[in-house]
Amino acid sequence: MSNHPPRQGRNVELALVITAVAIVLLAYVNVGLATSGSIPPGTLALAGGYLALAVGFHLVLRWRASYADPLMLPIVTLLNGLGLVMIHRIDLANGKSIADGVALRQLVWTGVAMVIAAIVLVVLRDHRVLRRYTYLAGAIGFALLLLPLLPVIGTSIYGSRIWIQVGPLSFQPGEIAKIALAIFFAGYLVQTRDALSVAGRKVLGLTLPRARDLGPILVAWLASLAVLIFERDLGSSLLFFGLFVAMLYVATERVSWIAIGLTLFCVGAYVAYLVFGHVQTRVLLWLDTFSPEALAASDQLAKGLMGMAAGGMFGTGLGRGRPDLTYFAESDFIIPSFGEEIGLIGLFALLMLYALLVQRGLRTSLGTRDGFGKLLAAGLSFSVALQCFVVVGGVTRVIPLTGLTMPFLSSGGSSLLANWTLVAILLRISDHARRPPPEVSGPSPVAEARTEVVRMR
Template sequence: MSDVPTVAKPRRNIEALLLLVALLVGVGANMIVGLDEDRAFDSDFWVQAGTLMGLVVLFHIVLRFRAKYADPVILPIVTALNGIGLAMIHRLDITTGETAADRQLLWSTVAVAAGIGVLFLIKDHRILRRYTYISLIVSAILLLLPLTPLGTTINGARIWINVGVGTFQPGEVAKITLAIFFAGYLSTNRDLILLAGRKVGPLQFPRMQDMGPMIVAWLVSIGVLVFQRDLGSSILFFGLFMAMIYVATSRVSWVLIGVGLLAAGGFVALQLFSHVEQRIYGWLNAFDPEVYNGLGGSYQVVQGLFGLASGGLVGTGLGQGRPDLVTFANSDMIIAALGEELGLIGIFAIVLMYVLLVSRGFRAALGTKDGFGKLLACGLSFTIALQCFVVIGGVTRLIPLTGLTTPFMSAGGSSLLANWIIVALLLLISDASRRPIASGPVSTDMVPAMSESPIGAPARNRRNVKEGVE
């Protein structure tokens, strides 16, 4: 009995059904907030609900024409997360009198428009491989911008620039351009990195000349920590490269070298820079009265822990808690605010949505045929995963609080813009991985070179590689 070949299906109708559920979650949360505050179905509700619905429906329509084989689960998950974040920010605005929800809605519009722009401008994700070193230059410029006269210091960190109408964090976009550079470099030089080097016992270590990108990534992360006083971005950039090089080589030796460099850099920074020492000391002694009440102390973290504890298993209910008692509840500490009002069950549901989103990104990486796409999808997915771990770990005092934003939920336009662009890139890669081979022409200038081994496939003969190097 012969096997019947399976035909890939677009699954856009399934996406539409899931989008309906996601909109019910996001808009429903906003409705509950309004009912609790006796402001149900006011103008704010209709504007936020209508805008969110219009944006995601437009994105869905664009996918039907530009990437009809894309993963049908990614967009609904992101829609639900964005909607829940808007509802909580709106809920906090009602209590504090701020207008952060209006700004978040505006940035959501800009972010979704940027994602749609990516879908229109980039027909095939492999085109980005042409801009490997341009991406490196752009990353350097973005990371240096806060140190120029355009830069501004907020809460001790110099990671923003003044753009006239507000502030923008270039490092959020830099994580995308760095992922493109790492994916392009590692997919091109994988064989040399993998096979050339010295073997020490069961581990094979790379040659010094092949360690250049790791040293650059290490210097970038340490530079961000020292000059911009941003521990979260420092961890994110270095973790991104370590994850991508491990996916490319599957060599534990690279991880050991990376951990060693990270430990050395962290130790030196702890000894030389007071703000790093203060952050670690505040984390270890958070409940010390002097630390709790001190300037720049642990008040924010401890209040967040009290809020999570008061939420219990099922939470106090949307609009029934006091998340406004936590500083920066709508940005750095939005997980604590949601944990108080949605409880442990609600936080588990949110975390599971992030897990599902990251797993769909990895699934797109497994399905695509080219090494560049595999590495790019893995890197972008890991960026979201690591950012969630750092944020939630900081709020729960598992690790020091770093100030990173919770993807798609925290108030902050830079993060929202970057993460919607990441979503668009993941959808493009998943479309390429699920698209039937005969459904469109393949451009010869985007086919990987014959010398490149696909990620996860056996490399070329060791002798041939060494002869080519020598």
């Protein structure tokens, strides 16, 4: 049996990070050549700054988490960088310079998010410490969800009350709430999974849980409905309830919880459709996008679909399309913006990056030796997967629009802060999962027992 420790992969990570920044640089230059016919001024300075941020984060991993997964950082570096390029490209289409555009603000938020994520890695030496704060994390998560309802700082934007405004700064606390709630769900389900796994009656081939064990999922369902009712935020409501059901399934390994969760979701969705006008509008836009009634309500989805159709298989080329014709092309509809300019093949490449990121997170969950870490890594990975599905499904008419943003690609400081912190926690868990166990000095307990038996004989 080999005693060699697993490879750390830090050199591979560094090479991939440099490659990711090079791809971002190439895309940025391509936009400049397509829009103005010349390389944008300050290109090397911007590329050097972004490379310094990524390499600095890599050095923190070498220092504090040397066995962390070597693919996560290059993936998010590439996704974040491509998002910056597309936001800059939309700024140019809207007649904004680098100084007054959204891309510069997004770059600043990227730096802040990476620094905070690095601090999380330095401070959080062991992810199992988070289990001590299970109920505190739950209280913080629910408090963040309720924060936009406060009369002074809570702000309603386009019908959804999910923002807080403090002076010139606005923030979406629900992005941070998903991390706090994932910690709470992981800690709670580790303690109660034995009770929740007890079998009840068998109906239609499914072993249902006992009626008295339905309390947690009903509370999560009611909380998600409260978010939908009071904040009019369909996306966050779906994300939080789906996160709990997924982690409940991972904890108990019972398919019946998935069936119960889907049933409750369908009931809640139907009731919301009957009661709320904005839900009815989104269903109309989903089912009959190009009807006169739908276009009179909003032509955003129709323009996004036509933009992706114009891109075709290979796209119009970076800087050669018109993604600015779609509203919120840099945030909610950044996927159609990419689809128009890099085509279906390029869009599939982006989705494969997300799939690989989720796969590495789930692999971390499988390799972790403690139950809390398994659930937390699985929950954080699933939250990224579900958010990507909801966003891409909404802009391609697979499901109704929900208003969520694409992780790392869309503009928004709160989204970047939350998702970089999420990746930092996953990296910390993966370091623990891949790190070899400490060697036990002296003879093993099994050898000592055998020696004692020989002596007794």
